[in-house]
Amino acid sequence: MIVVTGATGNVGRTLVRLLAEQGHEVTAVSRRITRSDVPTGVRAVAADLAAQPAAGLPAAADAVFLLVGGDLMMTGDPSAVVAPFAHYGKIVLLSSQGVVTRPDSLSHGKAFAAYERAVMDSGTDWTLLRPGGFASNAYAWAPSVKASRTVAAPFGDVGLPVVDPDDIAAVAAAALTEPGHSEACYELTGPAPTTPRQRAAALADAMGEQVTFLHQTREEARAQLLTFMPAPVADTTLDIIGTPTPREQAVSPDVENILGRPATPFTTWAERNAAAFR
Numbered sequence: 123m124i125v126v127t128g129a130t131g132n133v134g135r136t137l138v139r140l141l142a143e144q145g146h147e148v149t150a151v152s153r154r155i156t157r158s159d160v161p162t163g164v165r166a167v168a169a170d171l172a173a174q175p176a177a178g179l180p181a182a183a184d185a186v187f188l189l190v191g192g193d194l195m196m197t198g199d200p201s202a203v204v205a206p207f208a209h210y211g212k213i214v215l216l217s218s219q220g221v222v223t224r225p226d227s228l229s230h231g232k233a234f235a236a237y238e239r240a241v242m243d244s245g246t247d248w249t250l251l252r253p254g255g256f257a258s259n260a261y262a263w264a265p266s267v268k269a270s271r272t273v274a275a276p277f278g279d280v281g282l283p284v285v286d287p288d289d290i291a292a293v294a295a296a297a298l299t300e301p302g303h304s305e306a307c308y309e310l311t312g313p314a315p316t317t318p319r320q321r322a323a324a325l326a327d328a329m330g331e332q333v334t335f336l337h338q339t340r341e342e343a344r345a346q347l348l349t350f351m352p353a354p355v356a357d358t359t360l361d362i363i364g365t366p367t368p369r370e371q372a373v374s375p376d377v378e379n380i381l382g383r384p385a386t387p388f389t390t391w392a393e394r395n396a397a398a399f400r
Contacts, residue, residue, distance in 0.1 A: 128189030136291035200240035281315030
């Protein structure tokens with residue numbers, strides 16, 4: 123059996139589907155998950171990893187995909203969060219590229235690094251996934267695109283190789299079920315850097331409608347980010363998208379090496395999700 127935490131999110135939902143399609147026994151875990159959230163044959167468990175212990179988690183499993191949410195990432199005890207999974211066969215942790223590119227950041231660097239250490243010290247097999255920015259962060263533009271066909275973002279011409287969450291899920295499925303990924307750390311990116319202005323244009327093309335790009339100041343963007351994320355996360359996010367390091371702008375080969383195909387471009391993500399912006 124494979125346990126997937128964060129099972130209703132952008133990565134977890136696809137991962138649950140992929141594993142179920144491959145014929146694996148899957149337990150999908152999320153705080154407010156219901157039976158309707160998972161495919162037929164998948165067990166749904168409503169559990170909060172912040173609770174100690176988190177009730178409802180299987181006592182044992184072949185592997186677990188571990189996703190730790192933002193608040194718990196910043197305030198939780200990594201050893202306590204990881205402990206219920208220490209007797210599983212393997213832990214695949216969704217971490218962050220910031221562990222290596224922003225080691226002094228309280229959020230992307232130090233917080234994720236603490237969870238990585240807890241996983242590596244757990245005594246079980248492990249794999250670390252370190253994605254850069256997600257293509258699905260563009261969902262934050264959906265309200266303005268729906269209301270006025272506009273996208274407001276800072277640093278409009280700074281490029282980053284954002285990664286499709288479906289690619290992260292596919293890599294996670296491989297790490298959970300295939301040999302050869304023991305004690306590996308993978309950086310996951312898209313196939314090429316794209317700027318916010320280019321991503322807005324890709325959404326416009328996918329929708330077949332005009333979308334106007336509007337420049338935001340860093341201060342305006344920070345105020346918006348603070349409505350749904352802690353200040354350290356918002357500040358580091360703005361540092362990354364505004365003044366990325368060379369490594370953050372580089373394309374990693376790991377997605378292609380593991381999946382045997384190129385990473386998915388943002389244009390494909392936009393085409394697949396255009397309905398969310400109409």
